[in-house]
Amino acid sequence: MTARTLQGFMELLPQEQIVFNHMKSVIAHTYELFGFAPLDTPVLELAEVLLSKSGGETEKQIYEFKKGDTNLAMRFDLTVPLAKYVALYNNDLTFPFKRYQIGKVYRGERPQKGRFREFYQCDIDIIDRDELNIVYDAEVLAVIYTIFSKLELPAFKIYINNRKLLGGYLEHLGIADKTVDVLRLVDKIKKIPEEAFLGELKDLGLSEDKNNQLLKFIKINGLNNEIINQLEDLAVENDNFVTGLNELKTVIEQAQNLGMPAQNIKIDLSITRGLDYYTGTVYETFFDEYPQFGSVCSGGRYDNLSSVFMDKKFPGVGISIGLTRLFDQLRANNLLPIKALTPNKALIITQGEEYVSEAIKLAGSLRKANIPVDVMYRQCKFKKKMEYANKIGVPYLVIIGEEEVNTGVYALKDMTTGEQTKLTTTELIEKLA
Amino acid sequence: MTARTLQGFMELLPQEQIVFNHMKSVIAHTYELFGFAPLDTPVLELAEVLLSKSGGETEKQIYEFKKGDTNLAMRFDLTVPLAKYVALYNNDLTFPFKRYQIGKVYRGERPQKGRFREFYQCDIDIIDRDELNIVYDAEVLAVIYTIFSKLELPAFKIYINNRKLLGGYLEHLGIADKTVDVLRLVDKIKKIPEEAFLGELKDLGLSEDKNNQLLKFIKINGLNNEIINQLEDLAVENDNFVTGLNELKTVIEQAQNLGMPAQNIKIDLSITRGLDYYTGTVYETFFDEYPQFGSVCSGGRYDNLSSVFMDKKFPGVGISIGLTRLFDQLRANNLLPIKALTPNKALIITQGEEYVSEAIKLAGSLRKANIPVDVMYRQCKFKKKMEYANKIGVPYLVIIGEEEVNTGVYALKDMTTGEQTKLTTTELIEKLA
Numbered sequence: 021m022t023a024r025t026l027q028g029f030m031e032l033l034p035q036e037q038i039v040f041n042h043m044k045s046v047i048a049h050t051y052e053l054f055g056f057a058p059l060d061t062p063v064l065e066l067a068e069v070l071l072s073k074s075g076g077e078t079e080k081q082i083y084e085f086k087k088g089d090t091n092l093a094m095r096f097d098l099t100v101p102l103a104k105y106v107a108l109y110n111n112d113l114t115f116p117f118k119r120y121q122i123g124k125v126y127r128g129e130r131p132q133k134g135r136f137r138e139f140y141q142c143d144i145d146i147i148d149r150d151e152l153n154i155v156y157d158a159e160v161l162a163v164i165y166t167i168f169s170k171l172e173l174p175a176f177k178i179y180i181n182n183r184k185l186l187g188g189y190l191e192h193l194g195i196a197d198k199t200v201d202v203l204r205l206v207d208k209i210k211k212i213p214e215e216a217f218l219g220e221l222k223d224l225g226l227s228e229d230k231n232n233q234l235l236k237f238i239k240i241n242g243l244n245n246e247i248i249n250q251l252e253d254l255a256v257e258n259d260n261f262v263t264g265l266n267e268l269k270t271v272i273e274q275a276q277n278l279g280m281p282a283q284n285i286k287i288d289l290s291i292t293r294g295l296d297y298y299t300g301t302v303y304e305t306f307f308d309e310y311p312q313f314g315s316v317c318s319g320g321r322y323d324n325l326s327s328v329f330m331d332k333k334f335p336g337v338g339i340s341i342g343l344t345r346l347f348d349q350l351r352a353n354n355l356l357p358i359k360a361l362t363p364n365k366a367l368i369i370t371q372g373e374e375y376v377s378e379a380i381k382l383a384g385s386l387r388k389a390n391i392p393v394d395v396m397y398r399q400c401k402f403k404k405k406m407e408y409a410n411k412i413g414v415p416y417l418v419i420i421g422e423e424e425v426n427t428g429v430y431a432l433k434d435m436t437t438g439e440q441t442k443l444t445t446t447e448l449i450e451k452l453a
Numbered sequence: 454m455t456a457r458t459l460q461g462f463m464e465l466l467p468q469e470q471i472v473f474n475h476m477k478s479v480i481a482h483t484y485e486l487f488g489f490a491p492l493d494t495p496v497l498e499l500a501e502v503l504l505s506k507s508g509g510e511t512e513k514q515i516y517e518f519k520k521g522d523t524n525l526a527m528r529f530d531l532t533v534p535l536a537k538y539v540a541l542y543n544n545d546l547t548f549p550f551k552r553y554q555i556g557k558v559y560r561g562e563r564p565q566k567g568r569f570r571e572f573y574q575c576d577i578d579i580i581d582r583d584e585l586n587i588v589y590d591a592e593v594l595a596v597i598y599t600i601f602s603k604l605e606l607p608a609f610k611i612y613i614n615n616r617k618l619l620g621g622y623l624e625h626l627g628i629a630d631k632t633v634d635v636l637r638l639v640d641k642i643k644k645i646p647e648e649a650f651l652g653e654l655k656d657l658g659l660s661e662d663k664n665n666q667l668l669k670f671i672k673i674n675g676l677n678n679e680i681i682n683q684l685e686d687l688a689v690e691n692d693n694f695v696t697g698l699n700e701l702k703t704v705i706e707q708a709q710n711l712g713m714p715a716q717n718i719k720i721d722l723s724i725t726r727g728l729d730y731y732t733g734t735v736y737e738t739f740f741d742e743y744p745q746f747g748s749v750c751s752g753g754r755y756d757n758l759s760s761v762f763m764d765k766k767f768p769g770v771g772i773s774i775g776l777t778r779l780f781d782q783l784r785a786n787n788l789l790p791i792k793a794l795t796p797n798k799a800l801i802i803t804q805g806e807e808y809v810s811e812a813i814k815l816a817g818s819l820r821k822a823n824i825p826v827d828v829m830y831r832q833c834k835f836k837k838k839m840e841y842a843n844k845i846g847v848p849y850l851v852i853i854g855e856e857e858v859n860t861g862v863y864a865l866k867d868m869t870t871g872e873q874t875k876l877t878t879t880e881l882i883e884k885l886a
Contacts, residue, residue, distance in 0.1 A: 030495075034546070037490065040493070053824075387599070
């Protein structure tokens with residue numbers, strides 16, 4: 021039998037997995053720092069529940085099968101399971117309900133570079149009954165900022181928009197019936213050449229005047245306050261537009277109150293995020309120097325989470341980080357935030373079998389002080405032991421021989437500098453903690 | 454569409470999920486403390502890879518399906534994926550290879566109380582090439598002890614045995630051909646009445662003398678050193694037996710060197726753990742007062758991890774905690790280690806809309822100091838705010854009104870004692886950190 025792993029399923033070596041888990045844990049801890057409670061829903065659900073809302077593309081990609089008489093499917097995102105969860109348990113939940121979920125989702129796409137069939141999504145959503153305070157849209161911004169800062173990744177910006185602005189503007193121009201077409205076109209603006217964009221805009225069959233106004237609107241640019249001034253100067257008398265503009269102003273102001281630096285937020289009126297789910301604030305996140313990664317964290321505000329499952333209205337705002345893809349792109353570009361190659365702070369080696377019990381006692385003491393260590397039990401030449409320590413990438417080596425056992429003072433070798441010091445157990449604990 | 458979750462799939466409310474995740478995180482951190490590196494393999498594998506070794510029971514329970522031309526299956530444990538992983542990557546791994554994996558596995562059993570179709574396994578294994586030092590069997594004991602101590606669960610004992618002892622003793626009695634029957638019988642000793650056991654022992658067709666010796670052997674009991682003395686007194690001249698006895702002695706001695714209290718280890722010669730996988734040390738873990746939970750952490754030493762996939766020999770030792778089942782049993786008996794009901798240390802409330810920006814700034818400062826907090830944006834009567842704080846179970850309340858904004862000194866209410874103090878931001882951070 022040949023051992024094989026399926027194509028499109030990420031499987032890492034231990035030193036890579038440590039980095040992956042470090043990233044996952046920074047994300048989880050930041051979510052908790054902002055008061056999000058953990059949630060864990062099944063990977064398998066009834067097919068009819070998962071597919072209750074989805075369109076053709078999703079159905080083709082889903083892993084669906086029958087067990088006994090039941091049609092089962094593996095989840096393809098964490099949003100439908102959340103909608104199901106809120107519908108099932110809303111009487112037991114306290115609102116606003118802030119939850120995070122980090123888990124694997126499945127899409128049976130044709131395998132290609134950078135696409136995975138099993139990948140981690142790291143989601144947060146804040147859900148409330150009937151209405152959700154706009155300040156949460158600012159909290160979400162601050163969450164994204166905090167995560168990407170803590171991960172020590174390349175410079176990034178969060179691009180934000182409010183869909184009510186374009187929607188309201190189209191109403192104001194009297195071309196609300198073209199909203200779907202215009203949204204679809206605007207969504208492509210960064211992906212196609214300007215001429216192609218202008219050509220498609222013409223094809224919409226609007227008057228030249230409207231086209232020009234639309235183009236001018238989408239191209240509004242500058243610093244955030246300059247963009248806001250220009251939007252105000254348009255003096256659009258449309259409720260949607262005015263609400264969108266006020267929301268955008270509030271979100272930016274409150275994000276700064278939350279301690280987020282202004283230079284990491286950028287208003288971008290061309291961001292729409294698909295066609296029908298989002299209704300207000302929308303977010304995308306790009307690395308300044310790596311736009312080819314695409315958005316590494318996206319999301320937005322929606323009016324109703326669970327309309328498929330219930331009549332009651334649950335508005336929300338949320339984002340998702342596609343961790344598997346992000347990790348893969350960072351790795352391919354040597355940008356991984358590598359903190360450690362092993363969970364161990366130190367490796368204890370002995371100068372002979374007779375000191376192993378002493379090494380074990382020391383390991384017990386260090387672990388009791390919450391310091392991860394390992395003992396190398398195998399006896400071989402000192403050079404081999406050093407090679408092993410280098411190979412596993414442990415930062416410190418503790419050496420135990422006759423002198424150490426007699427005096428209770430251990431030799432500690434810093435594997436980076438080569439420096440060697442003599443320390444008692446208490447000093448070792450202080451040094452390695 | 455009715456929202457439904459599949460039977461046999463655990464789905465928790467947030468306050469339960471926090472406890473579950475606390476337990477999962479104690480397990481993960483302890484595994485890392487002992488130098489185990491994380492591993493994460495796919496939930497989906499080629500069916501032929503997962504089923505390469507399994508027998509009839511597993512095949513019936515497995516979630517297996519076809520996508521395109523490929524037969525896929527969801528993993529039913531973390532051991533077969535590990536065997537595959539070591540076979541695939543052994544040239545890139547450093548041995549001894551210590552890995553932990555915490556993940557969901559799937560078994561399509563008939564749903565019944567206490568049985569889950571999706572459940573977490575939390576595994577460690579130490580694998581080496583050709584030979585694995587016996588001290589690792591002691592490390593595994595210390596890991597189990599550390600986890601169950603840290604979880605603050607009811608009193609427990611780890612029962613240990615070495616399969617070479619019974620195997621060697623049967624060889625010594627000249628009835629090695631009855632090993633499988635005897636193992637099967639011994640495995641049942643705690644589950645059937647003594648008479649039934651004696652009856653079945655007779656049915657094996659051995660002489661009365663052998664039966665008596667066997668019975669006397671299995672019934673050896675007392676303190677660990679008393680058991681070891683009795684085993685030594687048997688003066689069995691059989692290599693297997695002698696090796697097993699020496700291994701058992703070493704494991705107990707080194708576990709104590711690692712700092713593990715003697716009273717948490719108990720030699721039990723009736724523990725065998727199934728019929729053919731384990732070859733040396735075997736472990737089971739029971740709560741003293743809740744034997745009906747069954748073993749909550751089991752495992753052992755095996756000669757060869759990956760024989761299905763390769764010729765090379767990789768001996769190992771490992772254990773598994775079935776976290777979903779353990780959580781379910783603890784919950785049913787009100788034994789859950791509840792630390793917190795919300796990730797938040799404090800909830801910030803305001804005495805009016807006009808103080809919200811101030812509340813947001815304070816939340817930003819506290820989160821920057823790594824203190825999880827939430828702001829209640831909804832304005833309502835103070836009594837309602839208190840009700841909300843009580844409902845989410847947050848330990849502290851920070852109250853911001855006119856006085857607080859003017860003086861920069863905030864009111865902190867301890868929700869347990871009701872005590873109220875006045876603190877600056879710096880003092881708040883110190884108090885809540």
